[in-house]
Structure formats: structure tokens, C-alpha cells
Amino acid sequence: MIDVDIKKLAALSRIEVSDDELTELSNEIPSILAFVEQVAEVSDMDTKYTGEHFNVLREDDHTHESGMYTKELLASVPHTTDDGYIKVRKIITQD
Amino acid sequence: MTITEARELLDSKKITAVELAQQYVERAHQRNGELNAYLEIFDDVHEQAARADEMIARGDAQSLTGIPLVIKDNILIHGRVASAASKILENYVASYDAHVIERLKEAGAVFIGRANMDEFAMGSSTENSAFGVTKNPIDPTRIPGGSSGGSAAAVAGDLAIAGLGTDTGGSIRQPASVCGLVGFKPTYGAVSRRGAIAMGSSLDQIGPLAKTVEDARLLFETIKGHDAKDATSLSGDALEGARKVQRIGIPRHFLSEGVDADVLAAFEENIKKMEAQGYEIVDVELPNIAYALAAYYIVMPAEVSTNLARYDGLRYGVQKQGNSLLEDYTHTRGYGFGKESRRRILLGAFVLSSGYADAYYRKATAVREHIREDFRKVFETVDVIATPTSPTPAFKIGEKASDPLAMYAADIFTVPVNLTGVPAISIPMGTVNRDGADLPLGMQFIAPHKQDATLFALGQEFETIRG
Numbered sequence A: 001m002i003d004v005d006i007k008k009l010a011a012l013s014r015i016e017v018s019d020d021e022l023t024e025l026s027n028e029i030p031s032i033l034a035f036v037e038q039v040a041e042v043s044d045m046d047t048k049y050t051g052e053h054f055n056v057l058r059e060d061d062h063t064h065e066s067g068m069y070t071k072e073l074l075a076s077v078p079h080t081t082d083d084g085y086i087k088v089r090k091i092i093t094q095d
Numbered sequence B: 001m002t003i004t005e006a007r008e009l010l011d012s013k014k015i016t017a018v019e020l021a022q023q024y025v026e027r028a029h030q031r032n033g034e035l036n037a038y039l040e041i042f043d044d045v046h047e048q049a050a051r052a053d054e055m056i057a058r059g060d061a062q063s064l065t066g067i068p069l070v071i072k073d074n075i076l077i078h079g080r081v082a083s084a085a086s087k088i089l090e091n092y093v094a095s096y097d098a099h100v101i102e103r104l105k106e107a108g109a110v111f112i113g114r115a116n117m118d119e120f121a122m123g124s125s126t127e128n129s130a131f132g133v134t135k136n137p138i139d140p141t142r143i144p145g146g147s148s149g150g151s152a153a154a155v156a157g158d159l160a161i162a163g164l165g166t167d168t169g170g171s172i173r174q175p176a177s178v179c180g181l182v183g184f185k186p187t188y189g190a191v192s193r194r195g196a197i198a199m200g201s202s203l204d205q206i207g208p209l210a211k212t213v214e215d216a217r218l219l220f221e222t223i224k225g226h227d228a229k230d231a232t233s234l235s236g237d238a239l240e241g242a243r244k245v246q247r248i249g250i251p252r253h254f255l256s257e258g259v260d261a262d263v264l265a266a267f268e269e270n271i272k273k274m275e276a277q278g279y280e281i282v283d284v285e286l287p288n289i290a291y292a293l294a295a296y297y298i299v300m301p302a303e304v305s306t307n308l309a310r311y312d313g314l315r316y317g318v319q320k321q322g323n324s325l326l327e328d329y330t331h332t333r334g335y336g337f338g339k340e341s342r343r344r345i346l347l348g349a350f351v352l353s354s355g356y357a358d359a360y361y362r363k364a365t366a367v368r369e370h371i372r373e374d375f376r377k378v379f380e381t382v383d384v385i386a387t388p389t390s391p392t393p394a395f396k397i398g399e400k401a402s403d404p405l406a407m408y409a410a411d412i413f414t415v416p417v418n419l420t421g422v423p424a425i426s427i428p429m430g431t432v433n434r435d436g437a438d439l440p441l442g443m444q445f446i447a448p449h450k451q452d453a454t455l456f457a458l459g460q461e462f463e464t465i466r467g
Helices: A006-012 A019-041 A070-074 B005-012 B017-035 B045-057 B098-107 B150-157 B171-179 B213-223 B262-277 B289-308 B325-336 B339-352 B357-380 B405-410 B415-420 B452-466
Strands: B037-040 B066-072 B110-115 B160-169 B182-185 B205-210 B246-248 B281-282 B386-387 B424-434 B437-446
Touching: A006 B339, A019 B246, A019 B289, A019 B339, A019 B357, B005 B017, B005 B213, B017 B037, B017 B045, B017 B066, B017 B110, B017 B150, B037 B066, B037 B150, B045 B066, B045 B110, B066 B150, B066 B325, B098 B213, B110 B150, B150 B160, B150 B171, B150 B205, B160 B182, B160 B213, B171 B182, B171 B424, B171 B437, B182 B213, B182 B452, B205 B213, B213 B424, B213 B452, B246 B262, B262 B281, B262 B437, B262 B452, B289 B357, B289 B405, B289 B415, B339 B357, B357 B405, B357 B415, B386 B452, B424 B452, B437 B452
Parallel strands: B066 B110, B066 B160, B246 B281, B246 B386
Antiparallel strands: B037 B110, B160 B205, B182 B205, B182 B424, B386 B437, B424 B437
16 A cells, blocks of 8 residues: 655645544555555546636626625634734744 | 415415424424534524515515525525534634625525534534534434535424535535435536535535425525635526426436445435336446545535635634744644544645645546546436435444545535536435334436536436326
8 A cells, every 4th residue: 555644735735633533544545545556547648627617717897896895704714913913923033 | 484485375375484493493493403404503594584674565575585494504695694604714704705695695595504414524323523413304313414514404304494514525515415405506607616614625505405395495595606706606597497307317227236225225215216207317427436435525625624724713703822823723722622633634735735746636637637527428318317326225323434535425426526527316216114213315417518407307217206
């Protein structure tokens, strides 16, 4: 079975995983991969997307008045400032 | 009671929308403790129903005016909690109405409450909900299917007349099948996904769960249509009129293994009834369909890992803080996501990662195009394809919970439909008695893209022929 670095995947996915769960996933994920890797048996020559939707874009203009939804959206934010910003940790330091 | 029957009662003034809704709210409160179909029974049902009564009094009643519906917990209703049955969103209040909700509100429908589901729509049994499993009303020791198990249980248990679910790999059709209901997955793009919490964006569709094909059709007609705010939405005139079905194709090579003997027997019996009524039954080959489940369990987790990256605790939902920004993320997501969500996010991260994306994700995408081509070729020779919806009747709660692959196998007949974007319907085809309960079984019909109407027409024929 394929060797999977579960810890690295958890870090990439920004998910804290307990040691017990790491052990479980170290068995489960390789066995799921062992099942799905059969797609390798199918040739991928000459396939192209034939669905209905391709690069559906809208005009790059004003969709709504600025500030229309601010109050409502901020109501869901765990930490806000008094003047209507999302508050996050300091991530840039200056030496 | 069906939508059609309720409409007659309401329009002939034999009952008011308020009285009708009250009946459903009372039943919902009575049975929900046992079934756990609803995560929340709304407190404004009376007001909603009163508005419907006003519409009826004005002579403005539409097909769904005053009809009590259940809405899956991953469809946004402005001002209401939408949690996708996840702890990470358990306090999230929707800031807008989903497109389908706007349409239903315009039609005067009444929302009884939001339904339990597998967390973020990932599962086939509703056992992955962060808020407890839902029980199948027909046999409460068994699952109601998933991920729209709460909606299915509410309708099957008569706690709502009909409802909405979402279907990414079978999540409307399979619960419909195991709960004895009609479930419909539209052509991809036929119903706007705006306001449905995204799981697999190239696979998701919102659709109806109801007691009859006609009820499902009425619900579909109200929610379908172009939405300028959903870039994957089909244009208003894209869907075609119903075509007469003469030839039904069965991929028998695909039904030989892993299907419950009673399911196969019921399937064959119903196919014979169709044949006796003049439908031509043809064996068809879908050469790559055996790879559909594998391709799905690569493409879907890949899309899931991307779609669930937004849940970081900063802008909405629950936050668990650590000692740094990174820990804020990892603690929030470690706490907020359930096991199956975590499993699929990690799987998705793997199949997209450098060194593996070619072998897994790119290959799976190529397989997907092969399967689309297989369906296109088969539809040159038959009008619809028929399979059982689910390889088994409702299994016992806990029976498959510890084996992910065994659980994934429940989707074997439904996922090819989402991969290709074609429409499909599940209709009850009989029951099998297990441990003293008559467990429902479902027949799935699959049509070419944009022939949703064909499935409703055929479905009504099937209901008559089945008896």
C-alpha cells in the first residue's frame, strides 16, 4: 500500500488531528487510495471536456452598492473592531 | 397527503394553510424526539402560513402556496441557522436566501423546519451528522439514507408534505429509495446552487423529495430556472420537453455483483412489467462505469478539500483559538469538522498534491469524460437507462459506520449520474420484508442531459404500471 504522510496532509489542510486519529487515518487513507487508484487503468488519451459550462464570466462592474451588506456580514464574524473590521491576529512584525 | 391533495383542500377552502401547517408542526414535535429528522422546527410557521392564506384569498395561489415543506440544513434561509449539520457552523445565521428559497417564498410555500443530514452532505446514512443520526420512520433501527436523510425521514414520516435535499453522489435518490419516496436529481445547472453550502461544485444539485412523481415535478418546476448569480446555471430555455420513451437500456454487466438478491429480484420484476406494457428492454454496455465510484472518490474529495478550506473561524461559524493564527485554524477545523469530513479533506489534499495530482486527480477527470462519452453513445440507442437506485435496502444504524469503503459502495449506481451531469429519478419499486419491517426499494431512471421532463413523464407511467 502507498505510503502516505498523514501528518503532512493534516498540516496542509490546517486540521489538528489527534494521535489516535492519525493512526486510524494511516490505515484508512491508504486503503481508500488502493481502491481509487484503479483509475490508472483507464487511458486518458483524447479526452476533452464536453460539458455545458466553460469559463462563464460576468462583466467586471459594480454588482451592488458598497457597504450594503457590511453590517449583516459582520454580525457573523467572531471578532470585530468597533469601526467595522474583522479582527485577526497580528501576522506582520517589524524588527 | 400529497401536494396535489393538499392543493385541492386549500383551494376549495376545506382547510386553511394555517390549519394545514399546524397539523404538520404538531406531528413534527410529536415524532421528532424519536426520529431526529429536524434539527430545528421553525417558530414562525404560523406567520408563513398566514401569508399563504392571504395569497389564496387574493386568488394568487400557485401549486406550492401553503404547502408545508422541509428544507435540508445546507440550504440558506435568510435569518435562519444553516449549519450543514456541522459543529463548525452550528451558530451560523444565513445572510441571504438561496435562489431556491427565493422561488419558494414567492410561491407561498411554508417551511416547517431544517432537516438533519450527513455533515457537509458527506455520507449515505445521516450517521455523519454532528447532531445525531436520523432514524428511518419505517424501521427506526435503520438509517434513512444520506446525506438528505432528515428530509427523507420527515417526508416519509409525514412531518412535511415534501422537501428539498441536495445530491452530489446520490444524496437525494438513495434516501428516497430507502424511505419509499420519489427523489429527483436535476440536470447539472437546471437548479441554481446559489445558497446551497457547496460540497462538490461540479457535482452538487438541489432537488425534490416527495411522495409521488407529480409532487416532485411540481417542486422541481418551482425551483428550476436560470439564475444570473450562479455561473453554472443553465439558461431558462435549456431544458427540453418530455420525449416519449420506447427503449429502456439496462447495464446488466454492472448489476451482477454486490447487489442484494431481493433488490435485483424486485428490479427484474418491475422491468418485466414495463416490458409487458410495450417498452423495449435492451441490454447496454457502459464500458467505463466500473471506474465511476473510484473516479468519484477522487474528484469529490478534491473539490471538498477546496470548498471546506473557507471554514477557518475568522468570518463566520465557530472559532477555537490556539496560541497563533495557525493554531486558530487547526484547532477550529480539528474541533469543528467531524471524522468523515476530516477524512475526505485529507484524501482530497492528497489527490491534488504535487507528485500525485497526475496519477489521481487528472486521471479521474479523464475517466469522468470517458463515462460521459459512454452515456452519450448509449443514449443514441436507448431513451433512458434503468438500474436499482441502491444496491441494498436500508441497512442498520452502525452496520457500515466503521468501514468507509463499504459505506461508499452504497453510491455505486448513483455517482455516475453526478459525474456526467445527467438527470435521474428514484421511484419506489416495492418492498422487502426484513426483521418484520417492509423496507422500500427504489428504481432509478437516468435520462440524457436536459431531459428532466422525460423522467417525470416516464415516472408517472411507471407509478401506474407498478401498481
